Amino acid sequence: MTQNLSINADRLYKSLDTLGAIGRYHDARLELYGVNRLALTAGDAEGRRHVVEKMRALGLTVTIDRIGNVYARRRGHDDTLRPVMIGSHIDSVPTAGRFDGCLGVLGGLEIVAALNDAGFTTRRPLVVAFFTDEEGCRFGTDMLGSAVATGRIALDAAYGLKDRDGFLVRDELAKIGFLGDANEHLTAPPHAYVECHIEQGPILRAKGVDIGVVEGVQAISWHEVTIVGKSAHAGTTPMNLRADAGVAAARINLKLREMIASGAYGAEMRATMGAITPSPGLVNIVPGRVVASVDLRNPDDAAMKRAEADIITFYGDVARDERVEVTWRQTARTPVVPFSKSVQARVAAAAARRGLSSAAIISGAGHDAQEMAHITTAGMVFVPGEYDGISHNPREFSTREQCANGVNVLFDVALSFADEGGAP
């Protein structure tokens, strides 16, 4: 029986430290080290090489596809059966901690290491995967690699995405040596996909719960809004003759806050204008142009659609009022994605068996698992984070025990799927 297998918590935690030292930078204000492994940069490349080396050292067969996703396969007893896949990402936002994504990937490799130690071969093969550019910070589209693998985004569209400096995804993949030749489509989807991730929010920690049983991911909608007014002298241009793109952006930001306060889009709606870039961006010049981002989240698809329609109407209103031109484009859009009930039940059962408390939770962030949910039975395990679950920040922190608990539950769930027979 396999139920008594557990991972080595120290080894897992140490591997998080080791990967976290790659792309490390010192945050002077926080007096902490953070991680910067922005997708397809030199830091990401070094992280990728480190993890691939680890995969090979564990005896796994590594495949790299045409969008740079990396799959490491361990043989099963019934090796023709479709594998159980464990995955996440190792790219990061520019101001990250050590846990986001890495826990899922290194957790998968720790499971393989524990199976190797025990000399245990699962019935189905196991695959540990990391996907390209989950964060979307550099090329503007999150879950890029998993979305290409599952067919939501075409390879050519992904290749054509550019960063701020005009560098293309395809060229950057080639530059870092991760433009693979394997088919980017998971044409034979895995039997199941499971992912362990830090919650990136305060809920589990506040409730004192060990394990989050993730019910699904809320809808996400990103707009890039470009506002064009007229640059003018701040001292000589009368207020009534201005076309101030900065004011227009501020009004959109405030409108978002009013929409939330209205309650008309549900109590769980969230809206953020996280990037506001005025041009020319000088103290004594009315900004003639602003590029701003709008990030909307909602666990209810219908409410999300109403919110999108209303903010788009407001772009037109503000353009008229402020005598500016407002154009926008959708840079990301994913609907509510429910996770498999079967995965949820297994996560809860595994937690209970291990004497851990668990609670159902909706993911506030996007994850590769939501892409995989379109092609197979998929779900997630969340672990709590300290400091209100702060994430995308060097203070991001989950304890050794929190991490080990999550990966042990992931282990049980992966093994239960890996033991299933049935069609290949």
Ligand SMILES: [Zn+2]
């Ligand atoms: Zn993540």
